[in-house]
Amino acid sequence: MSRLRPVLLGIAGIAVLIAAWELYKHLGPTDGVVLGAVEGERGSGLRVLPRTHDRAMPHVWDMLTRLLGSSSGAQTAPMWQAVLLAALTTLGIAAVGWALGLVVGAALALVMQRWRLAEWGILPWVVVSQTVPLIAFAPIISSLGAQANNSGAPWPPWMSAAVVASYLAFFPIAIGVLRGLNAPDRIHVELMRTYAAGYWPTLVKLRLPASVPFLLPALRLGAANAVIGAVVAEVSIGMQGGLGRMLIQLASQGSSDPAKPWSPIFGAVVLGLVAAGSVGLLGLFLARYRRGEVTS
Amino acid sequence: MTQPSSPAVHASGVSKTFVTRTGEVHALDTVDLEVAPGEFVSLIGPSGCGKSTLLRLVADLEQPTTGTLEVFGKPAATARLDQDYGIAFQQAGLLPWRTVEANIALPLELHGHAPAARTARIAELVALVGLEDFTGAYPDQLSGGMQQRVAIARALAAGPRLLLMDEPFGALDEMTRERMQTELARIAVETGAAVVFVTHSIPEAVFLSDRVVVMSPRPGRITTILDVPFGTGREESLREAPEFFERVTAVREALHGTPVTRAAER
Numbered sequence: 405m406s407r408l409r410p411v412l413l414g415i416a417g418i419a420v421l422i423a424a425w426e427l428y429k430h431l432g433p434t435d436g437v438v439l440g441a442v443e444g445e446r447g448s449g450l451r452v453l454p455r456t457h458d459r460a461m462p463h464v465w466d467m468l469t470r471l472l473g474s475s476s477g478a479q480t481a482p483m484w485q486a487v488l489l490a491a492l493t494t495l496g497i498a499a500v501g502w503a504l505g506l507v508v509g510a511a512l513a514l515v516m517q518r519w520r521l522a523e524w525g526i527l528p529w530v531v532v533s534q535t536v537p538l539i540a541f542a543p544i545i546s547s548l549g550a551q552a553n554n555s556g557a558p559w560p561p562w563m564s565a566a567v568v569a570s571y572l573a574f575f576p577i578a579i580g581v582l583r584g585l586n587a588p589d590r591i592h593v594e595l596m597r598t599y600a601a602g603y604w605p606t607l608v609k610l611r612l613p614a615s616v617p618f619l620l621p622a623l624r625l626g627a628a629n630a631v632i633g634a635v636v637a638e639v640s641i642g643m644q645g646g647l648g649r650m651l652i653q654l655a656s657q658g659s660s661d662p663a664k665p666w667s668p669i670f671g672a673v674v675l676g677l678v679a680a681g682s683v684g685l686l687g688l689f690l691a692r693y694r695r696g697e698v699t700s
Numbered sequence: 701m702t703q704p705s706s707p708a709v710h711a712s713g714v715s716k717t718f719v720t721r722t723g724e725v726h727a728l729d730t731v732d733l734e735v736a737p738g739e740f741v742s743l744i745g746p747s748g749c750g751k752s753t754l755l756r757l758v759a760d761l762e763q764p765t766t767g768t769l770e771v772f773g774k775p776a777a778t779a780r781l782d783q784d785y786g787i788a789f790q791q792a793g794l795l796p797w798r799t800v801e802a803n804i805a806l807p808l809e810l811h812g813h814a815p816a817a818r819t820a821r822i823a824e825l826v827a828l829v830g831l832e833d834f835t836g837a838y839p840d841q842l843s844g845g846m847q848q849r850v851a852i853a854r855a856l857a858a859g860p861r862l863l864l865m866d867e868p869f870g871a872l873d874e875m876t877r878e879r880m881q882t883e884l885a886r887i888a889v890e891t892g893a894a895v896v897f898v899t900h901s902i903p904e905a906v907f908l909s910d911r912v913v914v915m916s917p918r919p920g921r922i923t924t925i926l927d928v929p930f931g932t933g934r935e936e937s938l939r940e941a942p943e944f945f946e947r948v949t950a951v952r953e954a955l956h957g958t959p960v961t962r963a964a965e966r
Contacts (some may be wrong), residue, residue: 591793594761599810600781609806613797693797695840 422464427576429463432456462663470663471670483664487650487671494634494646495675497562501569502623502630502679508570509577509626516578517585517611527582534575538636542568546641561643568641569633573626580622584615616693620683627679635672647671706773707759708862708894709735713729716753724744726919727753730767733751733913737772737861740888740895742905742912744951750920751898755866758896758959759787771862783811785862786893790870792847794839800826800850801835807857825853845876852884856891862893863888870900879938881907885934901957906947907939914954924954 434457442450454460475486512530516523542564549564586609596606638648647668654665687694718730728750735741743751756762757769760780771779779785786807794803804825808818826835829849839847848868855863868878869872885908888895905912906928914924928947930938938944 589791589793591789592795595787595789595793596810597761598759598780598785598787599807600783602809605810609810610795613795615795670702695796695838 425461429456429461436460443478458663459659462666466663467666467670469565470661471667472649483667487647487667490645490647490650490668491671491675493562494631494638494648495678497565498569498627498630498675498679499645500563500566501571501633502573502627504566505575505626505630506577506623509574509622510581512574512578513581513585514607516582523582529574530578533571534693537573538568538633539640541571542637545637559695561641564641565634565637565643566644568637569630572621572629572633575624576622576629577619580618580625581615584618584622585611587611587618588614613693616690620687620694623686624680624683627683628676631672631676631679647675665684706770707734708737708772709772709896710768710773711754711757712768714757714764714769715756715924716750716757716762717765728757728764729919729921731920732744733923735862735894735896736945737894738892739763740897740910741911742897742899743915744899744902744905744907744912745915745920745955746917747900748920749915749917751915752866753920754915755864755896755898759785759864779862783807783858784860785864786858786860788848788851788855788866788868790867791966792839792844792851794847794850794854796839797839800831800842801838803850804841804853804857807854811858821857825857828856828890829853829883843876845872845880848872849883852887856893859891861893862880863891863893865895866898867900868897869904877904877935882934882936884908884965889932902948902951903939903944906944906951907934912951914951916957926954 432453434455436451436455437453438451458466471482471484471487473483474480475483480486484559512526518527525572545567546561546564549561549567553559564572585607592610592614596610599605601609634646635648635651637643638646643649650668651665651672654661654668657664670691711731711733714728714731718725718727731750731754733741733754743754745751753762755848757764758771758776760776763777769776772784774784798806801822804822805818808821813821813966822835826832829852831849831853832924834842834846842850848871852868855865858963869880872880881904884895888908895908897905897908909928912926912928913922914926915921916923919947926947930943
């Protein structure tokens with residue numbers, strides 16, 4: 405029962421979401437609710453409730469049936485296959501971005517932990533880096549990549565997308581690892597000092613193992629950020645083949661086939677779950693380092 | 701090199717001043733103390749008398765402001781680098797991701813002992829503290845007393861000739877505490893190590909020590925040093941002996957500075 409509980413709760417959560425969607429679609433006004441609209445002026449006023457007609461809010465079962473339908477025309481592969489293919493492409497980019505973010509983030513954290521001066525110098529920039537809009541940043545990376553490609557170094561567009569993904573992923577990892585490396589109790593640090601253990605032994609035997617409980621949530625956040633980064637990068641650098649491009653393309657077809665854009669959205673949700681789940685799997689292997697604190 | 705004759709601890713004119721935001725705190729004021737090899741010495745006194753500070757100076761976790769401090773005839777820093785002492789704190793401070801065995805192995809790993817020699821040594825230490833059945837357990841599966849045993853075994857791992865203990869039984873209940881004291885008395889005899897033992901408890905100090913060093917606060921200094929001539933191999937029965945109570949009274953009077961009025965004389 406205790407093992408089944410999370411599964412049942414998860415299913416119940418999804419059921420509640422579907423019920424809420426369908427209930428509002430059934431009960432809500434067809435054209436939604438707009439406050440302060442000026443007569444005859446399109447787009448005026450403040451929309452407080454969305455429209456409920458089939459173009460704006462397709463039925464959940466229509467979205468799901470659409471996944472089984474063809475991707476573009478009678479003889480083409482079913483929609484879910486196209487979504488799966490795109491999702492795998494994006495997952496690959498996100499994974500590369502995540503790994504890159506892990507390396508950069510962990511390296512920054514190690515440097516910041518080692519030298520207090522480095523922390524003062526680097527940490528503000530790490531925080532500021534996340535305020536740069538990705539939409540502005542991605543094309544720059546893309547054009548740099550294109551230049552590199554033209555001058556001989558092979559740099560396909562997916563690598564630019566991975567760099568953008570890593571730009572989002574490294575941030576939580578750097579912060580999490582830094583906190584983790586500083587997590588050991590004073591008594592443990594002093595103990596290592598009494599053993600005359602230098603920086604490296606202390607790092608390997610104490611700081612790294614102690615950082616695991618902080619590392620795992622950071623890696624999960626990093627994975628989620630890498631997925632977002634990969635999707636946004638695909639859109640803003642116009643890369644073909646991934647989920648991001650598919651989302652944009654199908655959204656423009658929304659009025660003729662309103663259930664269709666939901667297919668890549670489901671794909672993106674599954675993608676996020678797979679990314680977070682993989683990190684969870686990693687946590688199982690590191691379970692030893694996540695034991696409760698010593699009680700005494 | 702260490703001469704066999706050099707004392708385990710030799711402090712002369714040691715003072716320690718901490719500079720804080722609100723001013724200077726004189727934690728220790730011109731302390732002179734000598735601990736012979738194999739001798740068990742307790743430091744006792746009210747909070748803030750600098751007994752823990754003195755221990756931390758010996759361990760080279762702090763440096764004295766003035767005076768000299770030698771461990772086995774060499775500066776405290778050299779003694780730390782040479783691993784001449786083992787240390788145990790009030791908290792066991794075990795690494796939660798390591799088993800009992802692996803926790804005890806930590807100092808041996810750090811000093812590059814060969815795995816085979818390590819295994820033999822760990823078996824010895826585990827038997828010494830009576831934890832044979834718990835070698836594979838993690839710290840969160842152990843009681844406070846058992847964790848403290850592991851910490852003591854870890855402190856003894858490298859075979860030090862000096863054991864520094866900062867209220868190691870302070871967080872234990874009274875019954876566990878007395879059992880641990882009896883075991884420590886036995887372990888100290890078996891290993892032949894000198895012990896510097898910080899405590900708040902008068903009976904604990906008297907039961908364990910060859911000498912009790914009484915300290916007073918602000919500034920921390922040594923007021924009296926009392927001999928406890930009960931010899932080695934102390935048994936539980938000592939706790940009920942009249943001469944034990946006589947020594948307890950002597951330490952209490954030294955702590956309070958005046959003879960304590962006995963209940964019957966009131």
